Amino acid sequence: MPPMWRMSWLVGGLLMPLNGAMSDIDASTPQAVDGDLPLSRLVQAVAESRDRSAFASLFAYFAPRIKAYLMRGGADAATAEEIVQEVMIAIWRRAETFDAAQATVSTWVFTIARNKRIDLLRRERRAEVDPDDPALVPAPEELADVRIAAGQDAGRLQAAMRGLPEEQHELLRMAYFDDKPHSAIAEASGLPLGTVKSRIRLALARLRKEMKVEH
Amino acid sequence: MGKTVSGSDMPCPSHHPDEGLVMDYATGAACEAGSLILASHMTLCPRCRSLAEACDVVGGSLLAEIEPEPVSKRCLLAVLAGIGDRRGAASDPARPRPPADIVLPAPLRNHLGTDLNGVAWRRVMPGIEEAHVPTCGGRFKGRLMRIAAGVAVPRHTHDGVEMTLVLAGGFSDEHGRYYRGDLSVSGPEIDHAPVVDADGECVCFVATDGPMKLTGPVARLFSRFIRF
Ligand SMILES: [Zn+2]
Numbered sequence: 394m395p396p397m398w399r400m401s402w403l404v405g406g407l408l409m410p411l412n413g414a415m416s417d418i419d420a421s422t423p424q425a426v427d428g429d430l431p432l433s434r435l436v437q438a439v440a441e442s443r444d445r446s447a448f449a450s451l452f453a454y455f456a457p458r459i460k461a462y463l464m465r466g467g468a469d470a471a472t473a474e475e476i477v478q479e480v481m482i483a484i485w486r487r488a489e490t491f492d493a494a495q496a497t498v499s500t501w502v503f504t505i506a507r508n509k510r511i512d513l514l515r516r517e518r519r520a521e522v523d524p525d526d527p528a529l530v531p532a533p534e535e536l537a538d539v540r541i542a543a544g545q546d547a548g549r550l551q552a553a554m555r556g557l558p559e560e561q562h563e564l565l566r567m568a569y570f571d572d573k574p575h576s577a578i579a580e581a582s583g584l585p586l587g588t589v590k591s592r593i594r595l596a597l598a599r600l601r602k603e604m605k606v607e608h
Numbered sequence: 609m610g611k612t613v614s615g616s617d618m619p620c621p622s623h624h625p626d627e628g629l630v631m632d633y634a635t636g637a638a639c640e641a642g643s644l645i646l647a648s649h650m651t652l653c654p655r656c657r658s659l660a661e662a663c664d665v666v667g668g669s670l671l672a673e674i675e676p677e678p679v680s681k682r683c684l685l686a687v688l689a690g691i692g693d694r695r696g697a698a699s700d701p702a703r704p705r706p707p708a709d710i711v712l713p714a715p716l717r718n719h720l721g722t723d724l725n726g727v728a729w730r731r732v733m734p735g736i737e738e739a740h741v742p743t744c745g746g747r748f749k750g751r752l753m754r755i756a757a758g759v760a761v762p763r764h765t766h767d768g769v770e771m772t773l774v775l776a777g778g779f780s781d782e783h784g785r786y787y788r789g790d791l792s793v794s795g796p797e798i799d800h801a802p803v804v805d806a807d808g809e810c811v812c813f814v815a816t817d818g819p820m821k822l823t824g825p826v827a828r829l830f831s832r833f834i835r836f
Contacts, residue, residue, distance in 0.1 A: 448691070452684055457676030464677055474683040478690060485691045500668030507636040507667065517640045517744045520647035520715035522657060527705065528713045530789065532654035533620065551669050569670045574637040574747070575628040594627045601662045 621789035634663030639746025652789030768818025777810035
């Protein structure tokens with residue numbers, strides 16, 4: 394039985410040569426919800442069999458979001474599309490490294506897009522923790538318990554995000570999209586730094602509660 | 609040099625950056641030197657590492673809910689041409705594993721291309737040496753400092769923020785005691801005079817975004833020598 398997404402209008406539409414508008418992809422497309430199996434199955438299909446139609450579906454879902462993310466961060470449309478290309482090519486090449494038990498596809502793609510934004514837009518390097526570093530101090534038991542739950546909790550997290558007070562939600566959007574440290578957000582918005590810090594603290598505490606694995 | 613235990617028998621540090629700084633790292637807004645000190649702290653601090661992972665999940669959720677921006681067909685075609693039929697890049701060739709007694713966390717080690725033994729120190733005053741850590745642009749400037757056992761750093765304050773990550777040995781100031789992995793963050797309101805523990809030298813990675821201002825009685829004497 395062919396998987397659901399193969400029949401998706403997205404795939405057919407995308408692989409069609411240059412006719413018809415390639416519209417932005419509707420986020421409400423039922424099979425394009427992170428946290429459900431499909432997105433991670435698409436990545437798996439790319440990893441296992443270099444499945445180009447699965448990849449086209451990933452493009453349809455993520456490229457317009459990555460472009461919007463980059464434009465919020467200050468890129469013009471043309472630059473944003475160039476970086477979108479880099480991110481999508483990285484998704485294709487690194488599909489094998491995606492681990493559905495460790496992260497949702499959206500989280501994985503976010504980290505790739507964020508790093509490309511730093512690399513290509515700001516021309517800086519971002520230092521990363523190396524999980525194989527002999528200097529790494531491993532998580533003690535009690536922290537291992539609050540490991541972030543993978544895919545299946547993404548929906549819960551998104552619901553919690555919608556449940557945040559609007560000022561916290563908006564602050565998160567500014568922090569993640571506008572490429573400004575929280576101190577600069579405080580300056581730009583005229584809020585006291587302490588208020589910004591406490592909103593961040595409250596928002597993260599609330600969201601982390603939703604990420605904890607229940608025992 | 610003091611004990612520089614690395615790996616599994618290290619306790620969790622007790623001084624951490626606040627949530628805002630960890631989030632700046634996750635959002636990508638932290639500058640190069642800022643990301644260096646935060647990633648180095650997180651290597652030694654499972655608590656902040658886990659917070660940063662949670663922040664990445666938040667980023668994924670925000671990306672999922674962002675209002676999408678239509679993408680041109682040209683972009684898709686360029687990507688399809690770019691991927692060809694090539695398989696993904698083969699996994700990195702196995703790198704030689706660094707020895708277990710390394711001092712610098714991988715972010716700093718990779719940035720400098722050496723562990724502590726390859727650092728070129730410059731003496732700034734008796735008992736205090738530093739090594740510039742070059743970074744690209746950004747708000748913070750980074751440097752390594754090596755301070756001899758028992759040495760008191762002249763009382764000072766900052767125009768901006770000073771982040772100090774202990775990599776070996778320990779020091780104390782009015783606000784607490786700091787050991788390997790601890791990150792001390794002081795703003796312009798904090799005036800302090802750190803003293804290195806008597807039992808060994810202390811190595812720190814320091815990131816500052818404003819000049820240091822000496823405030824103690826020896827200020828005039830030392831400001832001729834010290835160049836922060
Ligand atoms: Zn920490």
